[in-house]
Amino acid sequence: MNSQKGQRGAAETLGMGGVHGTPSGDLGKYGITPSGEVYWNLAAGDLINLAVSRGEGKLSAHGALVTETGERTGRSPNDKFIVDEATVSDDINWGDVNVSTDLGTFERMRAKVVDYLSAQDALFVQDLYCGADFSEALPIRVINHNAWHNTFARNMFIRPDEEQMADHTPEFTVLHAPHFEADAEVDGLNSQCFVIVNYAAKEVIIGGTRYAGEIKKSIFSVMNLILPKKGILPMHCSANTTGENTAIFFGLSGTGKTTLSADPKRALIGDDEHGWGSNGVFNFEGGCYAKLIDLSEEDEPAIFGTTRRFGTVLENVVLDSEGVPDFHNTSKTQNTRGSYPIEFIDNRTGDSKGGHPQNVIFLTCDAFGVLPPISRLTPSQAAYHFISGYTAKVAGTEIGVKEPQATFSACFGEPFMPMHPGVYADLLSDKMAEHGSTAWLINTGWSGGAYGEGNRMKIKYTRAMLNAALDGDLDAVDYITDGRFGFEVPTSCPGVPSEVLQPRTTWTDGEAYDATANKLAEMFNDNFKRYEAGVSPAVNAAAPAPVE
Template identity: 60%
Template sequence: MESSSMPGDSRNFATPLASHGLDPQGAVHWNLGWEELHRIAVERGEGKLTAHGVLLTTTGKRTGRSPNDRFIVNEPGLAEHVWWGKVNMPTEPEVFEGLLHKTREYLDNSDQLFVKDAFCGADPDYRMPVRLITEKAWHAAFMHNMFVRASKEELVSHVPQYTILHAPDLRAEPRGDGTNSDAFIVLALDRGLVIIGGTHYAGEIKKAIFTIMNHILPAKGLLPMHCSANTDGEESALFFGLSGTGKTTLSADPGRALVGDDEHGWSDNGVFNFEGGCYAKLIRLSEEDEPAIFSTTRRPGSILENVVLNADGTPDFDNGSLTQNTRGSYPIEAIENRTPDSMAGNPKNVVFLTCDAFGVLPPLSKLSPEQAAYHFMSGYTAKVAGTEVGITEPEATFSTCFGAPFMPRHPSVYARLLSDKIRKNDSKCWLINTGWVAGGHLESSRIKIKWTRALLNAALDGDLDDVLFVEDERFGFQVPTTCQGVPDKILQPRQTWHEEEKFDNVADLLAQMFIDNFEQYAEDCSEEVLAAAPRVLG
């Protein structure tokens, strides 16, 4: 039985649920607005409202992604181009069929289902129609926030290219179902299907579709990217960086409009946001430091995930008792300083952000296209003692393309596209160290944010075009000798160390870490990219 319990729903008869192998016995809600979804979520006990009327939800024991429970079906077709390994784990078609049957049967017997149709990708030339079928109203509301919303006219003819069957309360049985736990996220690339069960964490929904976009766009000559982007109205800039490197902080600039904060595509037309919203970390959020994001947490329509409330019903963003990964999702319209269409022209500047705790990398360097490919594939940052249990010395972290968990193809595919587009558009590529110099994290403070901003603004504004650059003897990239508002001495890290011999030893150590990490990619890389590797001089 397919029905809708709400009058005036934007039902879609182009692709009824029977086409997904479903025959639901309960009510089906088609494309409800966020107001109705939030009301139903509260009525069903899926969440509650904060003092500001914002929906608050909790996700149980799984408060983040479950990477060990995500699989791609290993079958002929698109999966033949997957780079298999610990990140992209295969599962056999028979396992998928069993889980698919179990998921369909479960959803068929749910008392209510919520269908949400949308698009992934703001550029009409490249956007992908997607659908979520879920047992939870609040997950449908999350879909409404995070993807590009379809108009009423578009809903009438909306035919999804990929559909997520979402059953967060369904638990797998590892021994019988062929899973690693009671949760599963399985992508069937050629069937246009994703099945998710056993986890309420909403981020699995958007990251599943992001992974699919990362797989299909390169075949069309487009580069999918895990980055933020902004523009001054004429020139755009991209910001890549792992957690803690300053990606969100540095891409938020009152003089530049936000294109998007997390996931983008780069076509011949320029840059476009994959998403229709933002999924921000909220732990220790303050109104003073991040006023734009803070304001969304008081805006009805937003969703707070795993945030603890004070006695008066207001969020306590310093409380991480449920998780340090507290989240908020909101439509991008909640950000005033943004591009109206979530698009911008071809990037003139590409920025890689790293937090180097070893104190070796310069605060700013300029990279050639080949060096850009090398460092893009490396995706380097460093963890510092105290950030995680057991870390007593700086620990290098490499996440290829600055988003390894979501890149199904070999990293060289994305790196080749990046260097080609940098070369074609005469884009400049910069590596910015937001971490330490002067002996590393044990001997000095982190580089002042005002210095980092001065270097970034000088790079974006072209103020470094006439500055003398020198070549770093190990890493080979170009380093400016001066920048207004920044002490000349810190631009050359070796000069900031009390013992230059000690610097050389640590620098050689880090260079060797890069070399060792890159061995896994070397076979499919060009000689030019391989030549961009750092040198060990000692």
């Protein structure tokens, strides 16, 4: 006989504002017949205590919960599938990113997940929302068999108050069984891991991976199909505001979305996922999921402070002999992460919302070292670079490989975008035109040479350039048009040496710069060929042109 604990919820121990009511219905509607105890809507503090007592993790010297994800320390894009069925088939941009599976495969794997969850000694359920604008919020339910994953879900999504909980009826459910591994050959999958979204059933099933980010990104993908049909732009971006001046920051992982949006002079709206609707920008999430590699208190004091609080979950972070996190230790992975409720950032908006953005920032970490540290873009260039979604990283998987690798991810989040990139690009262009937004490209990568020769751009310079753009201090300065990429590059910026602004002058070998810059321009053009037919002549004309 199974019991159900915590149906009215425990007292909120971390000041996160949650009041937890009795859930409507039980797990039987999913076919789950629990063998053990079921914990409904527990506060993060209670979940963390359970995680420690169950051996799922341990506390750091400062009280953060430290966990490990095992072999998979990041997302598994090759194991993500969408059920191809009539309600969404024509909306999905099928291909290498959005891979189809059939209903039979989903139902077979779902049955295995349900059986597995039913046999566990405990299950943990959270009723939450995705979206701080409750006129567009998606009510979700997350069912886990680890207390720490349930803590992650509670940290990352919107925690309802008592009134909102009373109205909560889940419209999408995540069945999360990270320790259940598929048999790839028998089950017709690519590996033991699977993330399958079924829009008709309004369910996500996840198995074979303990990486917690799969939970939040699966729901992000759902929002990216639902919202464009309502004229709302879903965005893989961070956002902050002064109240009257709002900015959004697009960028792939490691480009600085979380770091640069945590600004002491501007209130944080959110660090990763947002919507741009008729009322302005709103956060999808109730927390942050920060990369912690090389985190320092000096450069990122707000984020650093969250790692020393009970309620934060640290993934794959190595502790020293005193139990203190060593953020420079990458022996487990370079993708060390920390999840924490947004309330752990003191300087934030109270409602996770902001106005229509005056500035749209595209962040790139250019390991080739050729893009200017800041550039102003025309509307056509903004559309081109939004669709391109460029960054570059250094190959670290093979010994002796030092050449930077270009990475292009449409809309700065292609793995999470079920529809064609043009849908999102058109929405962005329309909203920028309607609200008079200015687009900027900021390179947080290398200067003075490519990786291995140059140096990473100093964060204090990047912040100075960003603040100058947001505050209007670059409106009246002189600009030089880059002959290769067409960007408008400022000749001066408060707090930044003028020579830093022109990347060619930072290289000791100008010809080497030209050759590398031409190579990158060709990479842009090669990548954009798959989008040429679906964009306007003006956007195609915004492509870079190699200079002889």
